[in-house]
Amino acid sequence: MVKQVSVFLENAPGTLSSMARLLADAEINMHVLAVADTSEFGVARIICDNPVQAQSVLLDEGFSVAMTPVCGVELSDTPGSLADFLEFVSSHGVDISYTYCFIEPNSGKAVNIFRLNDPSFEKTILEAGYKIVSDEDLLTSTNEN
Amino acid sequence: MYQEQLECMDRCSLDELQSQRLRAVVKNVYEKVDTYRNKFDELGIRPDDIRGIKDLGKLPFTVKDDLRKAYPYKMFAVPMKDIVRVHCSSGTTGQISVVGYTENDVEMWAECVARALSAAGLDDRDIVHIAYGYGLFTGGLGAHYGVEKLGAAAVPVSGGNTNRQVQILRDFGVTAIACTPSYALLVGETAKEQGVDPRELPLRVGIFGAEPWSESMRNKLENLFGIKALDIYGLSEIMGPGIGYECLEQNGLHINEDNFIIEILDTETLKPVPDGEYGEVVLTTLTKEGIPLIRYRTRDVSRIIPGDCACGRTFRRLARITGRSDDMLIIRGVNVYPSQIEDILLSIENVAPHYQIILDKKGSMDTVEVRVELEPGIDFDEIKTIQETSRKVRARISSALAISIDVKIVQPKSLARSQGKIQRVVDLRCGKE
Numbered sequence: 001m002v003k004q005v006s007v008f009l010e011n012a013p014g015t016l017s018s019m020a021r022l023l024a025d026a027e028i029n030m031h032v033l034a035v036a037d038t039s040e041f042g043v044a045r046i047i048c049d050n051p052v053q054a055q056s057v058l059l060d061e062g063f064s065v066a067m068t069p070v071c072g073v074e075l076s077d078t079p080g081s082l083a084d085f086l087e088f089v090s091s092h093g094v095d096i097s098y099t100y101c102f103i104e105p106n107s108g109k110a111v112n113i114f115r116l117n118d119p120s121f122e123k124t125i126l127e128a129g130y131k132i133v134s135d136e137d138l139l140t141s142t143n144e145n
Numbered sequence: 146m147y148q149e150q151l152e153c154m155d156r157c158s159l160d161e162l163q164s165q166r167l168r169a170v171v172k173n174v175y176e177k178v179d180t181y182r183n184k185f186d187e188l189g190i191r192p193d194d195i196r197g198i199k200d201l202g203k204l205p206f207t208v209k210d211d212l213r214k215a216y217p218y219k220m221f222a223v224p225m226k227d228i229v230r231v232h233c234s235s236g237t238t239g240q241i242s243v244v245g246y247t248e249n250d251v252e253m254w255a256e257c258v259a260r261a262l263s264a265a266g267l268d269d270r271d272i273v274h275i276a277y278g279y280g281l282f283t284g285g286l287g288a289h290y291g292v293e294k295l296g297a298a299a300v301p302v303s304g305g306n307t308n309r310q311v312q313i314l315r316d317f318g319v320t321a322i323a324c325t326p327s328y329a330l331l332v333g334e335t336a337k338e339q340g341v342d343p344r345e346l347p348l349r350v351g352i353f354g355a356e357p358w359s360e361s362m363r364n365k366l367e368n369l370f371g372i373k374a375l376d377i378y379g380l381s382e383i384m385g386p387g388i389g390y391e392c393l394e395q396n397g398l399h400i401n402e403d404n405f406i407i408e409i410l411d412t413e414t415l416k417p418v419p420d421g422e423y424g425e426v427v428l429t430t431l432t433k434e435g436i437p438l439i440r441y442r443t444r445d446v447s448r449i450i451p452g453d454c455a456c457g458r459t460f461r462r463l464a465r466i467t468g469r470s471d472d473m474l475i476i477r478g479v480n481v482y483p484s485q486i487e488d489i490l491l492s493i494e495n496v497a498p499h500y501q502i503i504l505d506k507k508g509s510m511d512t513v514e515v516r517v518e519l520e521p522g523i524d525f526d527e528i529k530t531i532q533e534t535s536r537k538v539r540a541r542i543s544s545a546l547a548i549s550i551d552v553k554i555v556q557p558k559s560l561a562r563s564q565g566k567i568q569r570v571v572d573l574r575c576g577k578e
Contacts, residue, residue, distance in 0.1 A: 006525070006526040008519060008531070040553065043528055043531075059521065059522075062521075062557055062558045062559060063556060064519045064522070064525065064557050066522070068524070
């Protein structure tokens with residue numbers, strides 16, 4: 001499991017920048033930032049080196065923050081690896097609320113972040129031979145940088 | 146009971162006391178205050194024409210604008226050497242108005258508040274946390290003098306610095322809190338965020354006033370803190386908190402009728418309505434020396450609760466204020482009170498009852514946007530949680546008010562608060578006809 005920090009963003013100028021500045025001042029490094037937007041508001045999803053502190057810094061400044069456990073799966077950066085994995089998930093009848101991906105710089109592997117509606121499904125992913133990324137994996141990779 | 150012989154006076158003696166005091170106050174303002182002499186002369190009334198409370202209807206009204214025009218001291222009925230304190234109205238709707246108090250006025254006010262505290266079950270062993278603003282606003286010092294009068298310990302925290310408010314509640318053993326209901330909610334939420342369980346505090350009573358609030362807000366505050374939440378009524382032009390107070394029966398605000406005459410008047414005709422019916426609250430001060438006011442139109446809308454109170458007090462009870470006749474919004478021809486919106490928000494999960502109504506115009510059509518704060522710490526990671534909340538707010542408000550509205554969900558605590566109050570209505574429609 002990876003701890004993802006989700007932040008509610010009002011649709012107004014400066015909201016995203018003030019969030020980024022607060023994290024910067026707390027010396028928190030973001031590995032991934034994905035912003036989902038609707039016409040009325042946005043939700044920033046952050047994977048960073050210190051999710052607990054990120055949550056507390058943002059809460060203190062009045063942001064609405066939720067800590068969400070998400071599943072990070074390592075896939076090879078080649079055509080078809082994501083399609084294969086998604087077929088595997090859907091063949092088990094599991095829903096994905098959202099997903100986003102990034103290339104992990106050291107391994108050169110793709111990491112796909114999923115929010116699954118059934119957290120126990122992680123076990124099935126592991127049994128199928130996939131590698132699940134942990135908070136420590138991500139932390140190590142940054143330190144090596 | 147703090148002053149049983151007054152609070153439980155039989156109605157005949159009370160009528161006689163009010164009549165006698167009214168005759169004196171009418172004579173006094175006619176002699177001392179130009180505004181009143183002019184008003185009386187215009188209506189062709191002499192002070193002698195007023196023989197008792199049955200003649201009240203002959204007297205002219207006083208409105209907010211009279212106080213504004215008299216800025217700062219022209220309505221004072223005593224020389225400045227007799228004034229010991231000055232307060233102002235909050236000035237949220239324009240020019241401030243100034244109210245002066247003599248030593249007797251401050252004494253009477255303190256007694257009124259002491260009655261309220263005593264009716265809430267408090268006595269000289271209690272410790273009262275006062276989080277109303279201190280200063281020109283009447284809330285802080287008004288409550289403060291009442292607490293001291295009762296002999297309880299006042300903790301004059303004033304407003305703001307919510308983290309410190311929590312620390313004091315946690316460490317000082319306070320048994321009662323006095324502030325605006327919306328601020329109490331913020332303090333309670335902040336306590337929870339800091340890992341302090343508001344229900345574990347020794348707090349047992351909340352005296353809440355200075356803004357209209359609803360029965361669902363009462364339930365919310367009582368559950369949050371595990372307390373009895375009681376209403377207190379006042380307005381800066383007359384006195385501040387203590388004109389009326391709720392007893393532990395929690396069924397209306399006993400008006401301190403030895404000091405104030407209350408009338409409920411039809412908002413159109415300005416004729417008295419029978420007990421139980423809604424209208425504008427109109428108050429006459431009977432004992433105030435600094436600024437005695439005759440038939441002051443408060444613009445607050447409420448009704449008298451008919452019948453006797455189980456507590457034994459004979460002072461009549463005013464139901465909670467449902468709105469103000471001047472902040473009653475007319476939106477596309479529909480009358481809307483902001484408190485109706487608060488009531489709806491309290492019934493919906495994930496949103497805080499902190500809101501602001503923004504009125505504007507698109508062409509000739511009124512537009513309404515209701516900004517609502519999200520509860521801190523809810524799981525909104527799945528966007529549909531917020532979208533569903535927003536849809537629910539829109540649907541319930543639109544159906545209750547019979548007009549369509551837009552909803553904007555905003556960050557917790559992002560609506561600006563001044564003295565613990567959020568400016569409920571922002572009307573941008575003027576000049577856009």
